[in-house]
Amino acid sequence: xxxxxxxxxxxxxxxxxxxxxxAELPGLGYTDAWSAEVSGTDGFVPLALAAGWAxxxxxxxxxxxxxxxxxxxxxxxxxxxADVAPERFVLGIGASSPVIVERWNAGExxxxxxxxxxxxxxxxxxxxxxxxxxxxxxxxxxxFKLERAPQVAPKIVLAxxxxxxxxxAAEEADGAITNWLSPQxxxxxxxxxxxxxxxIARLFVCVSEDVDRVRALGRRMLxxxxxxxxxxxxxxxxxxxxxxxxxxxxxxxxxxxxALKAIPDEVVDDLVVHGDAATCRARIRxxxxxxxxxxxxxxxxxGEVSIPQAVRELAPEAS
Numbered sequence: 001x002x003x004x005x006x007x008x009x010x011x012x013x014x015x016x017x018x019x020x021x022x023a024e025l026p027g028l029g030y031t032d033a034w035s036a037e038v039s040g041t042d043g044f045v046p047l048a049l050a051a052g053w054a055x056x057x058x059x060x061x062x063x064x065x066x067x068x069x070x071x072x073x074x075x076x077x078x079x080x081x082a083d084v085a086p087e088r089f090v091l092g093i094g095a096s097s098p099v100i101v102e103r104w105n106a107g108e109x110x111x112x113x114x115x116x117x118x119x120x121x122x123x124x125x126x127x128x129x130x131x132x133x134x135x136x137x138x139x140x141x142x143x144f145k146l147e148r149a150p151q152v153a154p155k156i157v158l159a160x161x162x163x164x165x166x167x168x169a170a171e172e173a174d175g176a177i178t179n180w181l182s183p184q185x186x187x188x189x190x191x192x193x194x195x196x197x198x199x200i201a202r203l204f205v206c207v208s209e210d211v212d213r214v215r216a217l218g219r220r221m222l223x224x225x226x227x228x229x230x231x232x233x234x235x236x237x238x239x240x241x242x243x244x245x246x247x248x249x250x251x252x253x254x255x256x257x258x259a260l261k262a263i264p265d266e267v268v269d270d271l272v273v274h275g276d277a278a279t280c281r282a283r284i285r286x287x288x289x290x291x292x293x294x295x296x297x298x299x300x301x302x303g304e305v306s307i308p309q310a311v312r313e314l315a316p317e318a319s
Contacts, residue, residue, distance in 0.1 A: 002288075003058075004316045005032030005296035007202060008046050010307045015046050019053055021308050026056040028315035034062045034092070034202070034296045038100065044077050051085040058088050062177050062202060062296060063159040065096030066119040067112075068105040072144045074119065075126040082127070082150035092177050092200070093119060094159025097228050112230075114138045117168055120156060127153040157200060161234040166192035175200060175293070180225055182270040183286035185238050190291035200294040203287065205273040205280050207310040208302045217302055218268040219260045227251045227259070243267060277313035284314075 006025060009015050025033065033050050037043035043061040050059060059081070064074065074093070081089045095112030102109050118136035125132050129149030132141050157175035160166040166189060169176035175198030178189055186199070193199060204221065206214045225231050226244060235244060243264060250258035273283045284295050299310040312318065 001031070002316075003031045003294040004029060005034050005060075005200075005294055006030050006311060007062075007296055007298040008033045008035055008050060009041055010311065011299065012301050012307050015041065015049055019049075021311060022050050022053045024312075025054050025315075027317075028312060029317035030057065030315060032058045032060060032294060032296065034060045034200075036062055036202075037064055037068075039104065044081055047081055047089070048084055051081075051088070055085075055088075058090065059085050060090035060157070060200070061092045062200065063092040063094035063096070065101060065105075066093050066115050067096065067101045067107045067109060071119055071122045071139060071141055072126070075123055075144070075146060078123065078127060078154055079146050079148065079150050082152065082154040083148070086150070087152050089154045090157055090174070091123070091154045092157045092159065093123075094177070095165075095230070096159075097230060099228070111138050113164060113168070116158060116165065117172070120158065120168075120173055123156055124153075127156075157198065161230060162237050163192045170194055170197040174198065177201070180204075180222075180231060180234070180271050181238065183283070183290050183292075184270075186287055186290040186292050188238060195291075198293045199291060200296060201287065201292055202296045202298050203273055203284060204271075204298050204300055205284070205310070205314060206300050206302050207277050207280055207305040207313055208274060209276055210302065210304060211274070213302055213304075214272065214274040215265055215268045217300065218272040218274075219263045221300075222263055222268065222271060223247065223251065223256070223259050226263075240267065277310075277318065280314055281316070281318070 035043045035046045043064045047059040078091045095116050098109040101107040115138040118138045131145035155174035158169040158173045160169045160176040170193040177200045179202050208214050246262035247259045273280050
């Protein structure tokens with residue numbers, strides 16, 4: 001089945017304002033709706049609402065951090081969604097970042113690979129209805145059992161940016177989620193997972209032919225992300241270490257404007273899908289042709305095209 005996903009909530013719209021647009025998605029050709037969890041809505045409630053508004057959609061979290069909830073609470077939340085949307089819910093989990101885990105949620109960002117692996121292994125057992133007593137490398141659980149395990153355990157996919165986590169996703173999970181990459185980068189990522197693993201990526205899309213405006217917007221977004229250590233390491237692995245060095249040096253020196261200016265046009269054009277709707281759809285299909293299983297579009301506003309219009313124009317049925 002060819003998949004074409006969208007991010008909810010939509011930029012500039014609350015979930016309450018999104019109901020009618022979410023209900024339209026299956027008719028437009030969208031197969032998936034994926035949430036995120038940073039500092040806006042949580043990852044689960046939007047999907048619970050969408051489960052009723054558009055019961056044809058597959059629903060997924062991309063992602064829930066493994067260190068901002070206890071393992072048992074994470075299992076309970078996942079079990080609830082799996083019950084609301086049986087066989088349609090995919091739990092995406094990942095390490096997240098020190099800012100989100102430590103600064104915003106008073107947690108500890110330690111051993112991110114190990115914590116993700118251990119959480120995956122715990123969730124496999126807990127969501128299957130087992131009583132779990134286990135001392136993992138990064139935490140210990142004693143006697144946890146879901147009061148109501150889902151009849152069908154959800155698939156679990158991992159946020160993965162580099163080889164070790166990508167291989168874990170391929171070997172022990174049901175797929176991998178990645179972010180901020182070009183169509184050409186998909187091939188390098190896919191080489192680590194093998195051809196059978198579902199590979200999901202959020203693609204930031206701006207339906208606009210105002211190139212200068214889009215690049216300015218893209219630079220602000222990229223500077224916010226690519227200066228995070230995990231993303232800096234990801235793009236170093238992808239081969240952008242040298243071209244992004246001036247940005248990192250300016251950012252480290254506290255000169256935010258110089259950091260923005262140091263991001264080359266070609267990097268923005270590589271990582272942000274933009275142009276008219278037909279150009280954007282063609283670009284998204286390049287990702288798929290290079291091995292991406294599930295594109296998850298995140299239409300971003302620039303004032304030229306409204307988000308509802310962009311969602312409709314980017315749908316596969318629009319072409």
